[in-house]
Amino acid sequence: MKRTVVIENRGGHDGIATGGHYGSWARVWTSRQGVATYHVAEENHHIGKPGRMTPHKDYVAVEVSTTNMFNHEKDYILVEHKRSANPNLRGSSSRERYELLAGIMPAWASFPSAWQEWVQERAVQEAAADHIIAKVPETREAVRYARQKSSKGNIRRAWDDVRWLCSDAMGKEIDYPDGSWTAVRAIPIRIAQKLGGFRSPIPRPVWQKRDASCSFLLVSP
Incomplete structure (x- = not known):
């Protein structure tokens, strides 16, 4: 070779x-x-x-x-x-x-590709969105709006609005990486994890x- x-x-x-x-x-x-x-x-x-x-x-x-x-x-x-x-x-x-x-x-x-696939799973995304709303009910409309976005920049900005609502509710700032497409798609999962108690319906890849x-x-x- x-x-x-x-x-x-x-x-x-x-x-x-x-x-x-x-x-x-x-x-x-x-x-x-x-x-x-x-x-x-x-x-x-x-x-x-x-x-x-x-x-x-x-x-x-x-x-x-x-x-x-x-x-x-x-x-x-x-x-x-x-x-x-x-x-x-x-x-x-x-x-x-x-x-x-x-x-x-x-x-x-194999972790990076496995993580990318897991982050994009519809069931995982839906579970994260539902968890955020359950933890912070006032995010319902902002979460719904964020899930409708399709471009990288718009997705990031829309989830930033959700993040600030959650940060206010928790009393501390929620932060996360947002450079790559995978990182942007993972934002709702990151927020759900920061809120505590999130359980994915599909097991998370192990690094x-x-x-x-x-x-x-x-x-x-």
């Missing part, structure tokens, strides 16, 4: 207020040392002309290959896709996901910590 993976694709500028290094990047993990190799296939680093703000852009792609030690029934080669979110942009995503290149998916890497004894970092930016 040979696959090209972009491990660096970030850019930005050196401005004081909004400068930084933002965009997508990745790390390649294997089940153990020696089952894969890599070499740099393409590498570009660009720095713009100095001025009020000096822009920069970095791009690195590597070619990953299996070795004769790789066992398709036991080993894995996995890409951890990540984003460095721009905190100055509302809704800038720091989404994380895993892509299996070869072998079997380890349990610890597992990466086991350092059976994972090897092959390459990162």
Whole structure:
């Protein structure tokens, strides 16, 4: 197996207020040392002309290959896709996901996709909405309105109204991440959990910590 993976694709500028290094990047993990190799296939680093703000852009792609030690029934080669979110942009995503290149998916890497699927389950969404209304009855109309929204920004703003009503009722502020689409869809679930006593009709995915004894970092930016 040979696959090209972009491990660096970030850019930005050196401005004081909004400068930084933002965009997508990745790390390649294997089940153990020696089952894969890599070499740099393409590498570009660009720095713009100095001025009020000096822009920069970095791009690195590597070619990953299996070795004769790789066992398709036991080993894995996995890409951890990540984003460095721009905190100055509302809704800038720091989404994380895993892509299996070869072998079997380890349990610890399956959580992000399982969480995304669980969050979007209609039964879970309905249960969260019902729980919010049961806990804070004055949110009924705001919850109904929020559930009718379809665009990311409108969904977030509508659930923010619900959040403030719940925060007032609890006497403390409710907070939650809202950068990615999955995070926005999870807002009613987060609120329901903060109110206490929420029980999902579908079991929540269980996060597992990466086991350092059976994972090897092959390459990162």
